[in-house]
Amino acid sequence: MVFAAPNEALARAQDVLDSGPSPWSASVAHQVIGIWQRDWGDLRLALHHLRRGRDLAARSGSADREADVLAALGVALVHAGRTRQGLEALERGVAVSSGHTRARVLFRRAYAAWVLGRHREALEDVRRSIPVLRQADDVIWTARALTLRATVHLAVGAVDRADADFTAAEALWDTTGQEHDKADVVESRGLAAFRAGDVPAALRLFDEAAERYDKLGTPSFMLYIRRCEVLMAAGLASEALAEADAAIGTLDGIGGQSTRKAELLLVAAHAARVAGDPHTAIARAALAVRLFAGQRRTWWETHARLVMLEARVAAGRRSGRLVGDAAAVAERLAALGAPAASAASLLAGRIALALGWTADAERHLAVAARSRHSGPPLARITGWAAQALRARAAGSGRGVLEACRRGLDVLDDHRMTLGASELRARATAQGAELAALAQQVSLESGGPRRLLTWSERWRATVLSAPPTRPPADPVLQSRLTAFREIAARAEAARTEGRPVPVLEREQRRLEREIRSRTLHMRGDAPGAEERFDVGRLLGRLGGTRLVELAVLDGRVQVLLCGDGRVRRFEAGLIAEAEVEAEHVQAGLRRLAHPGADARLPVVEAAGRRLEELLLGPAAARLGSGPVVVVPPGRLHRVPWALLPSLRDRVLSVSPSASSWLRARETEPPPGGRHVLVRGPGLASGGAEVPELADRYGGATLLEHDDARVPRVLEELDGAALAHIAAHGTFRADSPLFSSLRMADGPIVVHDFERLDRSPYRIILSCCDTARFASVGADELLGLVTALLPLGTAGVVASSAPVNDEAVVSLMLALHKGLSGGLSLAEALRDARAALPGDALHQATGWAFTAFGAA
Numbered sequence: 001m002v003f004a005a006p007n008e009a010l011a012r013a014q015d016v017l018d019s020g021p022s023p024w025s026a027s028v029a030h031q032v033i034g035i036w037q038r039d040w041g042d043l044r045l046a047l048h049h050l051r052r053g054r055d056l057a058a059r060s061g062s063a064d065r066e067a068d069v070l071a072a073l074g075v076a077l078v079h080a081g082r083t084r085q086g087l088e089a090l091e092r093g094v095a096v097s098s099g100h101t102r103a104r105v106l107f108r109r110a111y112a113a114w115v116l117g118r119h120r121e122a123l124e125d126v127r128r129s130i131p132v133l134r135q136a137d138d139v140i141w142t143a144r145a146l147t148l149r150a151t152v153h154l155a156v157g158a159v160d161r162a163d164a165d166f167t168a169a170e171a172l173w174d175t176t177g178q179e180h181d182k183a184d185v186v187e188s189r190g191l192a193a194f195r196a197g198d199v200p201a202a203l204r205l206f207d208e209a210a211e212r213y214d215k216l217g218t219p220s221f222m223l224y225i226r227r228c229e230v231l232m233a234a235g236l237a238s239e240a241l242a243e244a245d246a247a248i249g250t251l252d253g254i255g256g257q258s259t260r261k262a263e264l265l266l267v268a269a270h271a272a273r274v275a276g277d278p279h280t281a282i283a284r285a286a287l288a289v290r291l292f293a294g295q296r297r298t299w300w301e302t303h304a305r306l307v308m309l310e311a312r313v314a315a316g317r318r319s320g321r322l323v324g325d326a327a328a329v330a331e332r333l334a335a336l337g338a339p340a341a342s343a344a345s346l347l348a349g350r351i352a353l354a355l356g357w358t359a360d361a362e363r364h365l366a367v368a369a370r371s372r373h374s375g376p377p378l379a380r381i382t383g384w385a386a387q388a389l390r391a392r393a394a395g396s397g398r399g400v401l402e403a404c405r406r407g408l409d410v411l412d413d414h415r416m417t418l419g420a421s422e423l424r425a426r427a428t429a430q431g432a433e434l435a436a437l438a439q440q441v442s443l444e445s446g447g448p449r450r451l452l453t454w455s456e457r458w459r460a461t462v463l464s465a466p467p468t469r470p471p472a473d474p475v476l477q478s479r480l481t482a483f484r485e486i487a488a489r490a491e492a493a494r495t496e497g498r499p500v501p502v503l504e505r506e507q508r509r510l511e512r513e514i515r516s517r518t519l520h521m522r523g524d525a526p527g528a529e530e531r532f533d534v535g536r537l538l539g540r541l542g543g544t545r546l547v548e549l550a551v552l553d554g555r556v557q558v559l560l561c562g563d564g565r566v567r568r569f570e571a572g573l574i575a576e577a578e579v580e581a582e583h584v585q586a587g588l589r590r591l592a593h594p595g596a597d598a599r600l601p602v603v604e605a606a607g608r609r610l611e612e613l614l615l616g617p618a619a620a621r622l623g624s625g626p627v628v629v630v631p632p633g634r635l636h637r638v639p640w641a642l643l644p645s646l647r648d649r650v651l652s653v654s655p656s657a658s659s660w661l662r663a664r665e666t667e668p669p670p671g672g673r674h675v676l677v678r679g680p681g682l683a684s685g686g687a688e689v690p691e692l693a694d695r696y697g698g699a700t701l702l703e704h705d706d707a708r709v710p711r712v713l714e715e716l717d718g719a720a721l722a723h724i725a726a727h728g729t730f731r732a733d734s735p736l737f738s739s740l741r742m743a744d745g746p747i748v749v750h751d752f753e754r755l756d757r758s759p760y761r762i763i764l765s766c767c768d769t770a771r772f773a774s775v776g777a778d779e780l781l782g783l784v785t786a787l788l789p790l791g792t793a794g795v796v797a798s799s800a801p802v803n804d805e806a807v808v809s810l811m812l813a814l815h816k817g818l819s820g821g822l823s824l825a826e827a828l829r830d831a832r833a834a835l836p837g838d839a840l841h842q843a844t845g846w847a848f849t850a851f852g853a854a
């Protein structure tokens with residue numbers, strides 16, 4: 001019962017002990033309590049009960065009873081880090097047992113070997129146990145053995161063999177009531193999906209397994225470890241680190257398994273390194289190495305040493321000793337049959353290259369490059385990165401570009417299996433090095449056109465296709481409705497000065513469920529996307545200049561496109577530009593309040609410095625026509641209209657040149673519907689909306705109780721023009737929950753992603769609606785970027801706090817231009833010029849930006 005109804009089994013075992021049982025029965029009861037404590041509780045208590053069970057079994061005179069308890073005790077000792085004693089107990093169990101019982105003991109010894117990373121021994125023992133278990137018609141233990149064998153196959157990269165065993169095991173589990181074992185096989189299926197490259201399926205199966213464990217009241221620390229692996233592969237390293245650290249705290253709190261703690265420390269170290277925190281990674285990995293060494297777990301210890309070496313290199317260390325250490329780890333991993341061997345060889349090659357040891361680098365990189373033709377996507381990307389570095393060291397620019405192209409193609413295919421825009425965006429981080437290598441080679445020898453092509457290759461790719469939307473997901477829909485109700489109640493409570501912690505906890509819980517649901521969505525995986533064509537861009541620009549900013553070695557490279565050619569100019573350091581942009585943001589926040597006129601010259605001076613850093617000599621060569629700026633994600637908060645050379649121009653901003661082309665070629669929807677929305681709580685009351693309703697005549701006006709999320713979404717779908725006056729909130733911690741406040745609560749990015757077609761033009765007349773989270777290689781997540789892939793050709797939004805009263809004048813002037821047939825960028829330019837010349841109105845005009853090409 002202990003794996004079918006664990007807590008009931010624990011209570012029944014205690015009842016047996018309270019009833020004055022025979023040694024045989026008492027041995028069984030102590031074993032049940034020991035197993036429960038071993039897997040879900042205090043390991044010290046587990047060892048006490050299992051030793052007591054062993055002694056009672058010996059008194060009972062049953063060799064099979066003694067062998068069975070010895071096997072459970074052996075596994076517990078291994079989990080406690082007492083490897084030698086654990087293996088001795090298992091050897092004794094094998095020696096004193098026979099037949100069916102011996103097959104069960106062999107299974108436990110195979111499990112212990114898997115925990116220790118001794119995969120060949122594990123496969124040999126499980127191979128010997130399965131025929132006996134099958135002959136005895138022992139469905140439960142046969143299913144366990146098949147599940148274990150599949151898990152070992154996964155550890156050594158044999159995904160197809162693992163899948164066959166999981167399929168056979170599941171068919172057997174369906175005939176049993178072993179609920180914990182069923183949850184375990186769902187969890188293992190998730191691991192198999194991940195190893196096969198299906199991240200959404202892995203997350204879905206892990207969540208299903210977690211629900212099953214929760215119902216049983218049995219935490220699974222192995223699930224935490226596996227889920228953290230997937231989160232890292234999905235670009236969610238910070239979340240993986242937080243989850244691993246929380247699990248370590250829980251495990252320590254109950255006195256749980258030392259083996260699992262070591263594994264959690266390893267995954268935390270890996271997550272910290274990927275998240276850009278090498279010092280935390282070194283500390284976690286060093287502790288993991290010590291624990292694994294004490295537990296005699298060579299497989300795991302070697303992986304921990306690899307992560308520690310990677311973290312040291314990330315912290316800036318380079319030495320010949322590190323090359324030797326990385327090579328030794330690679331050799332050991334290869335001998336163990338570990339797929340991570342190629343990553344260790346790549347690391348050795350990188351360090352050797354940095355030291356100028358070209359012969360050593362070539363040897364190690366050649367080994368790492370072998371993985372480029374087979375295995376899961378991330379392993380193949382590692383191989384292509386090694387191949388690109390080999391070509392770089394050999395001076396072959398063509399070879400570098402070919403390897404980068406092939407590696408990014410692999411990542412493209414993987415990225416399009418992801419349905420959630422967040423995962424697609426974060427996955428691009430895996431290709432950042434390849435894209436940077438190609439850009440560097442293009443800068444050195446390829447000319448401006450090639451540099452532009454490679455700058456576009458890995459920029460704002462998440463905007464190239466809309467996120468996957470399931471035909472109907474009532475669960476997601478109900479969660480969004482519940483979230484909206486709770487958020488509205490929390491906002492009302494804050495306004496009235498009432499406490500909100502309970503409501504905030506519930507809101508966070510619903511956010512987690514909604515996000516989890518969206519991460520499960522699998523992409524449509526369409527064919528190859530249309531490649532960027534410089535000639536096509538230049539042909540569509542006409543008299544417009546497009547300025548794309550690329551960052552190489554910390555410096556801004558300006559690519560000026562127009563008049564049938566691409567020219568390159570070198571500007572300033574990106575780090576200095578980022579600091580200046582923050583100063584500008586602080587100045588605009590001050591200017592949003594009356595009485596801050598003295599700050600205006602300071603902000604204007606910062607705008608001049610930004611122009612020098614970001615445009616350099618290109619500022620004098622922009623011509624007199626419209627300008628499109630394509631900045632990197634790190635510069636998304638720059639108010640471009642503040643720069644002197646752009647201040648009086650028709651100016652728009654686009655996340656990529658490809659995105660601008662798509663917006664330019666987007667046709668407006670038939671019917672020309674106008675939708676005006678006014679949310680609650682604005683200082684101005686959204687005063688421009690009634691006047692706009694009079695101007696547009698037949699426009700749909702949604703305000704007061706009509707401005708509820710379902711109705712707003714219904715009207716926005718396929719509209720030609722939408723104007724939304726509502727409080728905006730940007731969520732840096734969770735950008736897809738950035739929102740606009742409606743009558744019944746917030747409308748969030750997840751809501752907009754459910755539109756069949758977002759409005760052709762949309763104006764967001766509120767604070768912070770053009771703020772984004774920069775993630776992945778060069779991706780942006782936020783309200784505006786949610787709209788662009790869904791059919792919106794142009795957006796006007798604010799990248800800074802604004803004064804609600806001043807916004808009204810700007811919006812009325814903007815719509816006057818639109819009514820006269822101007823584009824969004826043209827109308828915004830004229831609206832800025834029509835504003836009063838005081839600091840408050842000038843800052844309001846600079847804060848708004850036109851995105852896209854409508």
